[in-house]
Amino acid sequence: MKAIISDLHSNIEALDAVLEDIAKRNIKDILCLGDIVGYGPDPEVCIDRVRQCRIALQGTHVEAVLTSDTSDFNNRAKRAVEWTQRRLNEGIGQDPEKMVRWNFLERLTPMAEEGRFLFVHGSPRSPTKEYVLPRDVANRRKMDEIFRRFDGICAGGHSHIPGVF
Numbered sequence: 001m002k003a004i005i006s007d008l009h010s011n012i013e014a015l016d017a018v019l020e021d022i023a024k025r026n027i028k029d030i031l032c033l034g035d036i037v038g039y040g041p042d043p044e045v046c047i048d049r050v051r052q053c054r055i056a057l058q059g060t061h062v063e064a065v066l067t068s069d070t071s072d073f074n075n076r077a078k079r080a081v082e083w084t085q086r087r088l089n090e091g092i093g094q095d096p097e098k099m100v101r102w103n104f105l106e107r108l109t110p111m112a113e114e115g116r117f118l119f120v121h122g123s124p125r126s127p128t129k130e131y132v133l134p135r136d137v138a139n140r141r142k143m144d145e146i147f148r149r150f151d152g153i154c155a156g157g158h159s160h161i162p163g164v165f
Contacts (some may be wrong), residue, residue: 001025001027001029002027002029002030002031003022003025003027003029003030003031004030004031004032004033004119004155005018005022005030005031005032005033005053006032006033006034006035006059006121006156006157006158007033007034007035007059007157007158007160008032008035008036008037008040008046008050009035009036009037009038009039009040009061010036010037010038010039010040010041010042010043010046010084011039011040011042011046012040012042012045012046012049015046015049016049019049029054030052030053030054031053031054031055031056031119031155032050032053032055032056032057033057033059033119033120033121033155033156033157033158034056034057034058034059034060034061034062034108034110034121034128034157034158035059035060035061035062035121035157035158036050036056036059036061036062036105037061037062037065037084037088037105038059038060038061038062038064038065038077038080038081038084039061039076039077039080043084043087043088044087044088044097044098044101047101047104047105048101051101051104055112055114055119056104056108057108057109057110057111057112057119057120057121057127058105058108058109058110058121058128059121059122059128059157059158060072060121060122060128060129060158061077061080061081061084062105062108063110063128064077064081065081065084065085065088065105066105066106068081068085070082072129088101088102088105089102110127110128111124111127115152116151116152116153117152117153117154117155118149118150118152118153118154118155119154119155119156120154120155120156121156121157121158122156122157122158123146123156123158124146124149124150124154125145125146125149128158129158130158131158131159132146132156132158132159132163132165133159133161133163134161134163136165137165143165
């Protein structure tokens with residue numbers, strides 16, 4: 001059995017609650033579909049918890065923290081990225097754990113395949129950035145283009161809305 005988590009956004013209280021529930025179910029195989037950081041006040045501890053996941057993906061916010069590209073972000077998200085960058089980089093030369101965290105983020109990939117499963121943060125067309133929303137079911141062209149990119153089952157996060165398409 002697997003547990004899939006996503007869009008943690010540096011919210012350690014929510015992450016710990018979810019991890020506690022996963023542990024109660026005796027699930028050891030945890031996959032994170034991205035956006036470990038962003039918005040919330042606890043990026044370091046969230047990164048540390050996610051480092052234990054078997055698969056962890058790069059989401060939009062990690063990509064922005066690493067590249068400083070916030071061109072698609074609203075002002076609140078831009079400020080969160082800038083704050084997270086400062087928080088993760090401050091004193092990085094004196095604290096080896098900060099470098100371990102940064103290196104972990106740099107190694108994250110935007111997608112992972114495992115058997116007939118494809119894991120992405122956004123969509124198979126744009127693994128970190130594209131939203132797939134319930135209203136997209138009416139957009140046959142978009143959905144056809146997305147479904148042509150994989151065989152089997154695809155799991156994605158990013159939208160903050162659970163759904164099956």
